Amino acid sequence: MIKFQGVNKWFKQLHVLKDIDLQIKQGEVVVVCGPSGSGKSTLIRTINQLEPIEQGSLVVDGFDLSCKKTDINKLRAEVGFVFQQFNLYPHLSTINNITLAPTKIRNTPKKEAEEQAMILLERVGLANKRDSFPSQLSGGQQQRVAIARALAMKPRIMLFDEPTSALDPEMIGEVLAVMQDLAKSGMTMGCVTHEMGFAREVADRVVFMDHGVILEEADPEEFFLNPQHDRAKQFLKQLLSPMH
Amino acid sequence: MLSYQFDWSIITSGKYFEWLVSGLVLTLQISTVGIIFSFIIGLLIAVMRMSYFRPVRWFAHAYLEFFRNTPLLVQIFFWYFGSYKLLPTVANDWLNNNNFEFAAAVIALTIYTSAFIAEDIRSGVLSIPKEQLEAARSAGFSYLAAMQYIILPQAVRITVPPLVNQFLNLAKNSSLAMTIGVAELTYQARQVESYSFKGFEAFTAATLVYLVLSIIITALVHQYNVRILNPHRA
Numbered sequence: 001m002i003k004f005q006g007v008n009k010w011f012k013q014l015h016v017l018k019d020i021d022l023q024i025k026q027g028e029v030v031v032v033c034g035p036s037g038s039g040k041s042t043l044i045r046t047i048n049q050l051e052p053i054e055q056g057s058l059v060v061d062g063f064d065l066s067c068k069k070t071d072i073n074k075l076r077a078e079v080g081f082v083f084q085q086f087n088l089y090p091h092l093s094t095i096n097n098i099t100l101a102p103t104k105i106r107n108t109p110k111k112e113a114e115e116q117a118m119i120l121l122e123r124v125g126l127a128n129k130r131d132s133f134p135s136q137l138s139g140g141q142q143q144r145v146a147i148a149r150a151l152a153m154k155p156r157i158m159l160f161d162e163p164t165s166a167l168d169p170e171m172i173g174e175v176l177a178v179m180q181d182l183a184k185s186g187m188t189m190g191c192v193t194h195e196m197g198f199a200r201e202v203a204d205r206v207v208f209m210d211h212g213v214i215l216e217e218a219d220p221e222e223f224f225l226n227p228q229h230d231r232a233k234q235f236l237k238q239l240l241s242p243m244h
Numbered sequence: 245m246l247s248y249q250f251d252w253s254i255i256t257s258g259k260y261f262e263w264l265v266s267g268l269v270l271t272l273q274i275s276t277v278g279i280i281f282s283f284i285i286g287l288l289i290a291v292m293r294m295s296y297f298r299p300v301r302w303f304a305h306a307y308l309e310f311f312r313n314t315p316l317l318v319q320i321f322f323w324y325f326g327s328y329k330l331l332p333t334v335a336n337d338w339l340n341n342n343n344f345e346f347a348a349a350v351i352a353l354t355i356y357t358s359a360f361i362a363e364d365i366r367s368g369v370l371s372i373p374k375e376q377l378e379a380a381r382s383a384g385f386s387y388l389a390a391m392q393y394i395i396l397p398q399a400v401r402i403t404v405p406p407l408v409n410q411f412l413n414l415a416k417n418s419s420l421a422m423t424i425g426v427a428e429l430t431y432q433a434r435q436v437e438s439y440s441f442k443g444f445e446a447f448t449a450a451t452l453v454y455l456v457l458s459i460i461i462t463a464l465v466h467q468y469n470v471r472i473l474n475p476h477r478a
Contacts, residue, residue, distance in 0.1 A: 087375045
């Protein structure tokens with residue numbers, strides 16, 4: 001479904017992605033982790049070309065991202081993206097946040113889009129917030145609306161860029177629960193996250209990155225119990241007991 | 245020493261009153277048409293100013309600099325007297341029979357004001373976090389659609405206070421139309437003064453009418469902002 005082959009990317013002088021080879025199959029859930037500045041967010045953002053790649057080949061759901069002629073808006077409509085900072089549209093109510101893209105891009109009739117939006121809001125547990133504005137919702141609620149908004153386009157792939165990092169601890173669970181539910185439904189998912197509990201329970205594979213390189217790619221059990229790379233060992237130790 | 249006799253009755257009824265009312269009607273027409281079109285053109289120029297396509301950006305930039313940096317009165321004269329030299333006689337005849345003064349004044353005011361409005365809207369757009377554009381693009385919106393549905397609606401909400409200023413300026417600047425013979429409010433007040441020698445009364449009336457007009461414009465935009473644009477903040 002997603003295939004990186006020898007992908008490189010630079011920010012001016014900085015080499016942020018180095019010879020990335022990675023494959024995500026349909027229905028797979030892949031968690032990307034690593035220290036800050038490792039390039040994990042950049043990696044996930046290349047998949048819907050929020051960051052263009054400079055070298056190598058990247059094919060997503062049949063769209064060749066290294067080809068200039070690819071209709072990028074078409075690809076993006078098939079790929080849901082959830083941001084760390086939610087990025088809901090503040091001038092629109094919850095329901096309109098969700099129906100905007102389906103009605104304007106897919107030309108879904110307003111009524112049908114609203115019915116689908118209500119089903120999604122039900123699913124993320126926020127049916128009673130349909131007419132609230134983003135500023136009236138908690139962080140966890142905003143993120144669940146953001147997930148519903150992405151799902152409204154019926155995407156074939158969902159990408160998450162640190163979806164719980166901006167949340168208060170007691171709100172992380174509600175967002176992870178929605179993501180877990182989504183994974184169970186068979187969605188192809190790429191998640192940048194430090195929620196190792198989630199990675200352990202839900203992920204099919206964990207990818208560990210540092211300095212723009214994929215250092216490890218392993219089954220979650222194996223990655224947590226027996227990390228191969230020193231850098232990964234250190235990272236996991238830090239994550240589990242940050243005081244040391 | 246002060247031998248002036250106040251006579252307020254001449255402006256509250258009779259011929260002079262009717263003159264002032266007809267002036268007000270014209271002022272209202274100029275202001276309404278001007279406000280609507282200067283907003284639309286301003287929006288358009290603001291988007292062009294931020295276009296990825298360089299010639300479009302340059303055109304918008306040139307438009308802004310040209311119309312912002314020359315006096316409105318000169319622009320009014322330009323449209324009214326200058327265009328004569330460029331257009332064929334047939335066109336001029338037609339224009340003269342169809343209230344060209346009014347059209348020239350509206351065009352000048354609209355274009356002049358649209359340049360300021362464009363800059364206000366652009367600064368509104370720049371104040372929207374770039375993540376909003378990113379969120380819209382990641383959903384599959386094209387750049388222009390993202391502008392239309394997500395960025396501009398937010399930018400215009402932020403821009404309401406400076407927009408009110410521009411609308412007020414336009415309404416007040418419409419008094420310059422008298423210089424090319426448009427019989428709007430100031431023109432009529434002047435007429436009243438010429439015929440009656442009651443300059444104090446005539447211009448007091450004009451002043452009060454402009455004041456009320458400005459307060460009404462401010463109130464209307466404020467109501468629109470509160471009721472329609474930001475219902476959740478009310």
